[in-house]
Every structure is written in C-alpha cells, then in structure tokens.
Amino acid sequence: MTLILHDVPPIHWAVAGAGIALITLALLFLANRRLGLSSSFEDICSLALPLPYFHRKAVVSGRTWRLPFVAGLLIGGFLSAMLSGGWSPTLALGVFDQRIGFGTAGKLVWMFVGGLFIGFGTRLGNGCTSGHGIFGMSNLELSSVVTTLSFMAGGIVTTNLIYRVIF
C-alpha cells in the first residue's frame, strides 16, 4: 500500500518507530520536555480565549515549547511533500473517496466532526497517541495503558462500523 501523498511507498515501520523514539528521548534529555501533542490545541485556544482553564500553569509553561514544535510539524509535512513530488493543495482522501464518496462540502463537514471528537476526547483523556500511546506506555503509566486501550477500541469499532457495515 502506498501513501495518498504522491503515491509513494512508506518508510519502513522500524525506521519510523526508531526515529520517533529518538525524538521522544531527545526532547527529554535535551530539554526535560515530555512529548505530547494534544495539549497544543489548548495552547492555541489560550492565544484567543480568556477562559481561566486555558491559562493554567500546564498550558502557559508548555506553550513555549509546543508551539514551535507544532510549527515544525507543519514544516515537516511541507518538506515531505516537496521532496516526494512537490507541494500542491489536495482534497484526495484515498479509500474515503472510493467507498464513501462525499463531495467537498461533505468531506469538510466530516473532517470537522472528526476533529470535534479528537479535540474533546484527547483533552478529556489527557493525551493522545504520542503522550499516552508512546511516552506514557513506555513510562509504564497505568493511565496511559487504559487510555490507549480506550482509544484503540473507539477507533476499531468506528472504522469497522463505517467500512464493514455502513458503507
């Protein structure tokens, strides 16, 4: 199976996993930072919303590293596109287009709804694949094992419902 991005083959999973481990450990060893991406949603909210929840210590202290890191994610994606065939805006969504086939408006609504679940769910669960799945599990934290099992279960049921039952 190839990537939607320019139809290129993916890099080997062991190489990718090793790279992720390296970044995780580097963040901690170089700067005493715990890898975690979902908090960046709160960081961005804190730039615009005066709610006290978004001005608590965890957000204000974490913003200084997470916002540049998130900028890096954007650059990384951009570079990846540039180096695999060039950057161009796209709405290509692989198997969604083949099996579900909504037009542009429907696709954007679908994505917004997915995002709602992601933003609300990750912050309620206090982490996502990186913070719980990678760091938390590697640190043998029970909270992370529980949350990871929960989100895998949620994803498995939803995808199977969508692709094996409904569409």
Next chain:
Amino acid sequence: MLLYIVLGTVFGFILSRSGAADYNFIQSMFLFTSFQLYGIIGTAVALTLPGLFLLKKYGHTITGKPITIDLKPLNRGNVVGGVLFGVGWSIAGMCPGPILVNIGEGKLYAIAALAGALTGAALLGALYPKLQKPLGLPRA
C-alpha cells in the same frame, strides 16, 4: 526555540512518510489489514521504554538540570475521553500531530479537522468544571 522547531520538523517528516498521517493507513490499522502502524508504535515503545528507564536513572538533562516527569492521573475521563478520541481518529484518519502534518502537506481537509479539534478542545475547557466531579478529573 530552534531546537523544538527542528525536532518538530523531523517528527513531522517521519509521521508524513511512515503512514502515520495517512488516512488509508489509519483505516488499515483499525481494520487489521496492515501491520505498518502497529510496527511504528510498537517499535517506538520498544525503544523508548528502555531509553526512558536509562534516562531516569541518569537523572539529568544534557545541561545538568534534573529530569522531572509529570505522571498522568488515572480517572474516568481517560476511558470516556479515550473512546471519543478513538472515534475521531477513525473518522478523520488523523490524530493530533498528523492533523498539523497534513496541513503542511497541503491536504486542505485537515484544516477542517483542526478547526473541529480546536472547537472540541475549547468545549472541553468550557465544560471542565461541570465534568470534574462526575469523572473524577483533577482540579484545573
């Protein structure tokens, strides 16, 4: 700040090229038709686990500051939030990091996903005081 931009760029590049930010690969993970994502996450944990153990033993950063890791508390929010996140991960075919990576790649629908995620996070922030007791969440 430059350090974080560089680390984020490498991380984003890996997410992009490995399939972790790819809608098809995420669905394949949840359908069990591809090993790729399990291999990525499994390898990352397999290497980070001993790495963390050793780093904690060593006890300090490259500049000599003590390494302090805040542990995540366990409460009902983990299960409810976890399941909801999983539903969203399936629907969008992205988790938080990949949303940003995909925007960088030029996938315009990821902007809609980000808008939804920010809205969802804002909603959680607004509702947090009401959810705190029922779900056993820590004081914000």
